[in-house]
Amino acid sequence: MRAAAAAARPMVGGPSLARTTLVLGSAVLLVGIVGVVAVGLGSVGISLDDTARILAHRALGLPLPTTWSPTSETIILELRLPRVLTAMLVGGALATAGTVFQAIFRNPMADPYVIGTAAGASLGAVLGILAPLLVPALAIGAGSEWLGLGVVQALAFAGGLTTVLVVFAVARSAGRVPVVTLLLTGYAVSSILAAAVALLMFVAGRALASIVAWLMGSLAGGSWSQLAIAAPLALGSMALLTLRWRQLNLLLLGDRQAEHLGLDVEREKLMLTVLASLATSAAVAISGTIGFIGLVVPHLLRLVIGPDHRLLLPAAALVGAALLALADLAARLAGGVPVGVLTALIGAPFFVWLLRRSASFPGLGG
Amino acid sequence: MMAAQRSMLELGALHYAYPLRGARRAVLRGVGLRIERGELLALIGANGSGKTTLLRLMAGTLRPDAGDVWLEGRSLAAWDRRGIARRIAVLPQAVDLPSGFRVAEVVEMGRAPHARRLFGSTAQDVAAVHAALRDADALELAERGVDELSGGERQRVLVAMALAQEPALLLLDEPTLHLDLAHQVSLFRTIGRLRRQRSLTVVAVLHDLQLASALFPRVAVLDEGRIVADGAPEQVLGPEMVRRTFGVAMEEATGIDGRRHLVLSGH
Structure with a gap:
């Protein structure tokens, strides 16, 4: 018995190539299928066959004979494709950031907005919406774009990122940032910012509808010019986060043991927080605050593929992308319901079901 | 001059005070200790005597207010965290092993300070994890999930994780706190064996006088932030x-x- 056990080498070195291929392969396939379906379906009927051909011709550069109408091509390439890609970018960024924050805080309730990104971005966006109305001089410049981003998006991005840095600085004492302090500071700062947003909504008058629409989260504004700015930011931080899988795994052991294993814990937490907030802010700036994707996807995947961040991070990004694209498709087909409302409606009961199904949270104790 | 002697670990006139409501409460008041390679030392003291603080200073996770800690002749302040983790492993009182991982995966986390590959592991990593599991008597646990382990088994997994670091110095922080007597004795038998097999230096913080005097050739007693006795147990523990x-x-x-x-x- 003992000899047999000793002869069999323990499986180390992470998930096998076969498993990695299977997991990430299925996730990529899911993204591909959802992508084609989401681009193909809409108020104007374009056959899936034509959709796939247009995408293959334009995106992959395959030399296909043009059997489709120019209108179809415009709808697919200028309207639906950027919107679906925006949904995927936002979903992937939120799921990645959620995974990272749950590991940093070792808390299953953490989501991408936990330390104030959403509240900060909301205040920024609301100010962006109201500024031209409050200060007429700004109205001239309101329609203008800065590097492809509108004023609202730029302020939302800046608001989200600034808030996180402020929260981090406030929670820091004696060179350390205890996670509980960080969590509570994030909550307090979020509450202050939410109060400011509420106050601005109270005095907003006619602009109230635009504010509410932004707060509910929508992908209707997805465009190539927005993607051109948001995608490098979000994808860049997601890639850097994925490279930090080992550090994230160590954090699951607790700060002290992670330190014993050679991790500079405070520096690491700051770096991870900044990267995850960068991805979140880039996503929120172009979509508003969309809930539950960043909370539910990491949990779902930990149950299916386990808690090792080496596989969890890329899988979460892909599945988050597919799920939000799917949710946005449903929102579009349901007559333009804000997608944030839909993710909450579907996400929350699903989350409760997950909770009841799994008594514990893999990788997060509890 | 200290550097020339190259003890495994040397503590010189360590002072440390915890910040406490604006004031600072002195915990260590001038601790000096020299630990040679291959030694097996028990550090004992009553609750609040400062022994856990001292262990943290030795592990470099706290910095002294005054005095210094030299690891192999070089001040800990001059080592980076990763470098320290390649020389010093700490067996903690208790760690929540993150659920959902297999034992082998958790033990491999001990390789983190040696990691060279972006995603995979080197042949050295694989060999070190295997040897660590074998030496900690945890080889048959390798494929088990960490959630299915008993208290004694968890302790063996933590030992294996520490061994995977391939340290020269092993610090034990009251490692028997949550173990029954049989597991306490078996843990120290294992540690004693490992010390010989892997020429480890071992420092254990203990509160149990009986264990210290029965199993450790050298005992240092910490009282009110000072070392008040240091030597063989029969000389020290009167x-x-x-x-x-x-x-x-x-x-x-x-x-x-x-x-x-x-x-x-x-x-």
Whole structure:
């Protein structure tokens, strides 16, 4: 018995190539299928066959004979494709950031907005919406774009990122940032910012509808010019986060043991927080605050593929992308319901079901 | 000059005070200790004597207010965290092993300070994890999930994780706190064996005098932030010392093995 056990080498070195291929392969396939379906379906009927051909011709550069109408091509390439890609970018960024924050805080309730990104971005966006109305001089410049981003998006991005840095600085004492302090500071700062947003909504008058629409989260504004700015930011931080899988795994052991294993814990937490907030802010700036994707996807995947961040991070990004694209498709087909409302409606009961199904949270104790 | 002597670990005039409501509460008041390669040292003291603080200073996770810690002749302040983790492993009191991982995966986390590949592991990593599991008597646990382990098994996994670091110095922080007597003894037997097999230097913070005197050739007693005695247990752990540092009346008795032991005084 003992000899047999000793002869069999323990499986180390992470998930096998076969498993990695299977997991990430299925996730990529899911993204591909959802992508084609989401681009193909809409108020104007374009056959899936034509959709796939247009995408293959334009995106992959395959030399296909043009059997489709120019209108179809415009709808697919200028309207639906950027919107679906925006949904995927936002979903992937939120799921990645959620995974990272749950590991940093070792808390299953953490989501991408936990330390104030959403509240900060909301205040920024609301100010962006109201500024031209409050200060007429700004109205001239309101329609203008800065590097492809509108004023609202730029302020939302800046608001989200600034808030996180402020929260981090406030929670820091004696060179350390205890996670509980960080969590509570994030909550307090979020509450202050939410109060400011509420106050601005109270005095907003006619602009109230635009504010509410932004707060509910929508992908209707997805465009190539927005993607051109948001995608490098979000994808860049997601890639850097994925490279930090080992550090994230160590954090699951607790700060002290992670330190014993050679991790500079405070520096690491700051770096991870900044990267995850960068991805979140880039996503929120172009979509508003969309809930539950960043909370539910990491949990779902930990149950299916386990808690090792080496596989969890890329899988979460892909599945988050597919799920939000799917949710946005449903929102579009349901007559333009804000997608944030839909993710909450579907996400929350699903989350409760997950909770009841799994008594514990893999990788997060509890 | 300290550097020339190259002890495994040397503590010089360590002072440390915890910040406490604006004031600072002194915990260590000038601790000096030299630990040579291959030594097996128990650090004992009453609750609040500063032994856990001292262990953190040794592991470099706290910086002293005054004095210094030299690891292999070089001040800890000059080492980076990763470098320290390649030389010093800490066996903690208890760690929540993150659920959902297999034992082998958790033990491989001990390789983090040596990691060279972006995603995979090197042949050295694989060999080190295997050897660590074998030496910690945890090889048959390798494929188990960490959630299915008993207390004693968890302890073996933590030992394996520490061994995977391939340290020169192993620090134990009251490692027997959550173990029954049989597992306590078996843990220290394992540690003693590992010390010989892997020429480890071992420093254990303990509160159990019996274990310290039975299993450790050298015992240092910490009292009110100072080392008040340091030497072989039969020299150090007299009734007078125990009464002063632990506030407990004990007397010596000769056991059936012919050795002297401390027993609680009867009434």
